[in-house]
Amino acid sequence: MPEIDPTEHDITELGPEIADVDDEQELEEMLALEKGGEGREGVLTLIEDRLETVGSDEETVDPETVDLTDLSVADVANMVREVEDVEVLRDVLERETAGKDRKGAKSQIENRIESLESTGAESEVEYVPPAEKHPDLDHPTNDKRYVEGTVDGDYRDMWVFCETQRGELIDVSREMLGKAREMMDGYNDDHDADEAVVAVLIGDGVGDLTDECLAYGADRVVYHEDERLQRFRHRPYTEIFCHMCRDWAVDWRDYHEPRYTIFPATNNGRDLSALVQGELDSGLASDCSGLYIEEADISNPAKTGAPGETTTFEKVLHMKRPDFSGFEYSTILCIDKPHRDFHPQGASVIPGSFEMPDAESEPDGEVVEHDLELPAEWFRIEVTDFDALEGGVDLTGNEVVVALGRGIGRDPTRGIELGLEFVDAFESADLGLSRGVITASYQFDGHVADYVAEERQIGESGQVVEPELYVAVGISGAVQHKVGMDESDTIVAINTDPDADIKDFSDYYVHGDLFEVLPRLTEALEAGEFDRALAAEVSDD
Structure with a gap:
């Protein structure tokens, strides 16, 4: 029996665990367990990839003699990365072409050849428009008015879309305004500039919220009111925002487009951010938990224009987000190319990622009403009726949050019962869940x-909480969960794994079985x- 039973873990929890397993037999046993259980494709791939890595660790591949038909495209890519001889690479390319003739493998070999031949070259990378480079492809964006944007355009200000619900700003709107104020104050000091934080309000009756936007950090508030905008509508909201910041x-607004745009990573905010950034022909970093403005040294020839050069790009918005593995953070940069600007630099922000700012009692700023006639065709779909959810679960106002993870898997119902009994013993507490429980x-x-609902999920795609006490029960501590709770005042973790990732950011770590530990803590x-x-339960190490 292997030490790690994959059937007891969510895929986001398995990555760092499997990365430390070097025994092929143990990995084979884990693979058999998963196949005999749910047989989750992602988990099977994870274990098989580790098996392949472990099995090939001691192998030395000779590119001049290796049988390419035995290698995957990834194996070819790893092999050619170490080859410095162009002639050897050309021979490998000929053998691949005569053999399996895989497009992906040939591309890896050709890119390596191109990289070696261009090293030290002083000439600029030749720019070929996409339509000329790939004449065999259809290019519908050729007709798009703003495709390719501008080169060396004029960009200013940070625009913040402030989402509302039932006539009020939602918390993440206030959080974004406070963070935008902080970043632009630093930006203006560093660059001797005078660029603004522009808050955007779209909806019915949003003019009543303009002063509040100024109080939380905006220099200017632009708003558009229309009773037809009471509910979020994709096309009109997109068209209005883009007209405000680009065409108005x-x-x-004496510039081409904003320098930066920020949106909330809510259901509506995610939709709008993608639509707006696509219309503005730029990129988007979604679900960010950290933002800062700093210069960046870039050596990618696609960005610098010439191989072997390193260029310092200034005023770059660094957008930090958990990567898709769930175990590490990635920092996304939106960098211009020599023949194409990528502005505005855009991000959507996970609610709760930033502190709630203090509101200014007497804010100073400008309020501007946006004037644009909205065509009837933007409202061709009519919402005739809808149901509003009553209540919902808001975990953010509790002094204590008890969160349950996949550790309850041995007896899920009993796990929830124990969690609820523990919650009830506190005066102000509620129950949260990890994504692993929701998706299992x-x-x-x-x-x-009824307690196992997505509205109780904590983490990147759920709620972000900062209680006085956070008790993580049977949760491994993947980054995507961490971003939802690591600002809690005190974190207590209970886990059977003595080396679970959550141990690294817990104040107290209890190494034990939650089915035994929770009843003792509830009684106490x-x-x-x-x-x-x-204190008696906490692990000595």
């Missing part, structure tokens, strides 16, 4: 099934002896 002829195929008895809490009981 007003004295104060657990079967819950009816009396607890009810007896007024929680601190003593927790």
